[in-house]
Amino acid sequence: MLKKIIGAAIGVTAAAACTVAIAASISGAGATFPAPVYAKWAEAYKAATGNALNYQAIGSGGGIKQIEAKTVDFGASDKPLKADVLDANGLQQFPTVIGGVVPVVNIPGVAPGQLHLTGPLLADIYRGVITNWNNPILASYNKGLKLPNLPITVVHRSDGSGTTFLYTSYLSLQAPKWASEVGANDAVNWPTGIGGKGNDGVAAFVKQTNGSIGYVEYAYAKQNHMAYALMQNKAGKWVAPTAANFAAAAAGAKWNAAPGFYLLLLDQPGATSWPITGATFILMHKQQTNAQAAHDVLAFYDWAYKNGNPAATQLDYVPLPDSVKALIRKSWSTIKGPNGKPVYP
16 A cells, blocks of 8 residues: 555656646655655645646655755755755755654564563664563563564665664664764664665565564554554653654744754653654755746645645644744745746745
């Protein structure tokens, strides 16, 4: 099911290609984290307006490279760029939705929500320090759960990934050794494990490998019926990955004080906050050579802000508050065409 959803957003079909002459078509590339919701939005937008979106889910690293090279109308990344990087590349950045990164496992006899994990435990598993599911430290956090004598197969991303940036940033907050030995980035030197391309690649490896653990955006865990872990949050509570808990993590977000909307939502306070929560972002050039294409990109996201909340909620993403959407729309005035005027509205 998920592959069908994502497939709707990747590539231009022959039928879609035929519509380009009579309707607008915009191109973007990047993060796989939001690909399911972008696909749903693109499908509805085309039905409503006749205009097409061609989005290639190639990972945040690829999206950043493509927008910097000006080979797409917009890039997409779950790793927000800091203000100095945006300025150096003449880029504008804005968030679209919020989601959660979720540890998923394939352990015989373990159902969704039965395994309990903490940030330090995850870091030790991904550092290759905890190598078996019946490890006594793991067992001490999972009393009453029969964990098998089975080696742990670590699965991580093989491509430059904003999901990896969020995940490794969280591990760095939780575990000093992870921070000093591995660090936080969209691509890191993994101490152990096998790599899958995209959220869908990690999900596929975990589904087919007994004893495995990986990390994916929650929509992928849900669509693939995967066993997820409960996480201990900053308040010491065991929480499940739900849209309500992602929203709780974002409740105190001060977007108006964040230059370039740079904001991380990791390890936030609150009894129900999911600890690995993050927004996903769009990148565009402030100075546009094709004003119409830039206008069409912003028209799409404006439409999605107005009409896309139900689709986002259905996939367990969290829509942005209306007040944040208003801030974003104001920021679009800095995106200008060759004549020096804003491209939108």
